Amino acid sequence: GQQVMQIPQYQHVQEGEDFTTYCNSSTTLSNIQWYKQRPGGHPVFLIQLVKSGEVKKQKRLTFQFGEAKKNSSLHITATQTTDVGTYFCAGPRGAQKLVFGQGTRLTINP
Amino acid sequence: EAQVTQNPRYLITVTGKKLTVTCSQNMNHEYMSWYRQDPGLGLRQIYYSMNVEVTDKGDVPEGYKVSRKEKRNFPLILESPSPNQTSLYFCASSLGRWNTEAFFGQGTRLTVV
Numbered sequence: 378g379q380q381v382m383q384i385p386q387y388q389h390v391q392e393g394e395d396f397t398t399y400c401n402s403s404t405t406l407s408n409i410q411w412y413k414q415r416p417g418g419h420p421v422f423l424i425q426l427v428k429s430g431e432v433k434k435q436k437r438l439t440f441q442f443g444e445a446k447k448n449s450s451l452h453i454t455a456t457q458t459t460d461v462g463t464y465f466c467a468g469p470r471g472a473q474k475l476v477f478g479q480g481t482r483l484t485i486n487p
Numbered sequence: 488e489a490q491v492t493q494n495p496r497y498l499i500t501v502t503g504k505k506l507t508v509t510c511s512q513n514m515n516h517e518y519m520s521w522y523r524q525d526p527g528l529g530l531r532q533i534y535y536s537m538n539v540e541v542t543d544k545g546d547v548p549e550g551y552k553v554s555r556k557e558k559r560n561f562p563l564i565l566e567s568p569s570p571n572q573t574s575l576y577f578c579a580s581s582l583g584r585w586n587t588e589a590f591f592g593q594g595t596r597l598t599v600v
Contacts, residue, residue, distance in 0.1 A: 386527065410588070419577060419591040420530070465529060467589075473537065474545065475520070475589065479529040 381468050383478030391486050396453040398481035400466035407469055409442055409449045414480070415462045423451075453483075461485050489514045493578050493592035500568055500599055508563045508595050510578030516590075518581045519561040520545065521553065523574040524594075530577065536561055568599040 382401045390396055400409065408427045412420040424433055426442035426449060433440045437460075439452045453460055463480040470476045491512045500506055512519065520535035522545075532545030536555040550572055552564040561580075565572060578592040 383529070412589075419594050420579075420589075421591070422588040425588065467530075473535065473543065474532060476532070476546075477522075477530040479527060 381466060381476050381478040383466055383481055385481055386479060387482050387484075389484045389486065390456055392458060393455050396456050396460070396483055398451050398464050398466075398483075400449045400451075400468075400478050402447045402468055405446045407446075409446075410467045410475075411440060411449075411451055412465045412467065412477075413462050414465065418462075420465060456483070456485055458485050458487055489590065491578055491580050491590050491592040493576075493595050496593060496595060498595060498597050500597070502569055502599055503567050506565050506568060506597075508565075508576060508578075508597070510561045510563065510592055511559050512561075512578075512580040512590070513559065514580060514582070514590065515558065516580035516582050517558070518583060518587075519555070520579050520589075521551070521561070521563045522577045522579065523547065524577060525574050533563070533576075568597075570599050573597060573599050 380403050384399050410425045411423040414420045424440050429446050430444045431442040437454045441450045463482045465480045466478045467475050494509045517538045521533040522530040524530050531547045533551050534545050534553040536542045539555055539558050542553050555561050576595045579589040581587045581589045
């Protein structure tokens with residue numbers, strides 16, 4: 378079945394460095410969602426991308442949806458300690474299911 | 488306040504002892520689902536429900552049951568828990584199916600010994 382692969386699994390950066398996580402699907406996605414899970418917390422919705430080539434920004438976070446709608450990325454500029462957590466992408470499978478990537482766990486050295 | 492409430496937050500149980508994890512949402516959402524989270528595997532869907540009395544299997548349904556008798560509640564039932572069901576469980580709800588924001592509960596950490 379359709380899989381959503383996310384890389385890297387872990388990323389450790391110095392505070393102030395940039396961070397990027399990538400999400401790849403084996404099939405074309407109608408949309409993709411991104412979630413953030415703080416340590417010990419639950420996933421929280423960040424954004425949804427729908428259009429081919431779409432780019433959306435939320436302050437220091439930039440989200441992109443590939444032209445072929447099979448990949449997506451989340452880029453954080455100048456990380457801060459509040460960015461610590463695990464970032465998940467999620468895409469639909471069929472008409473009723475939402476499939477999550479394995480997540481990228483971001484840790485930051487202050 | 489809009490929220491998804493799961494109970495209990497933590498549970499330690501023994502193999503074979505039936506248990507239920509409750510999930511309730513106050514947003515009148517039609518779509519609800521259960522996920523388990525394991526290291527390196529992300530969130531895997533166990534069961535989902537499109538509406539009252541409509542449920543279907545996700546990717547890892549073995550050993551679990553669900554019911555949706557009311558729109559707001561979607562309990563997860565483990566009839567005979569086994570150690571491989573030790574995991575962190577999340578309930579989620581959304582207005583639509585896959586194309587709308589999912590709201591997650593606080594999670595239930597289950598240990599089966």
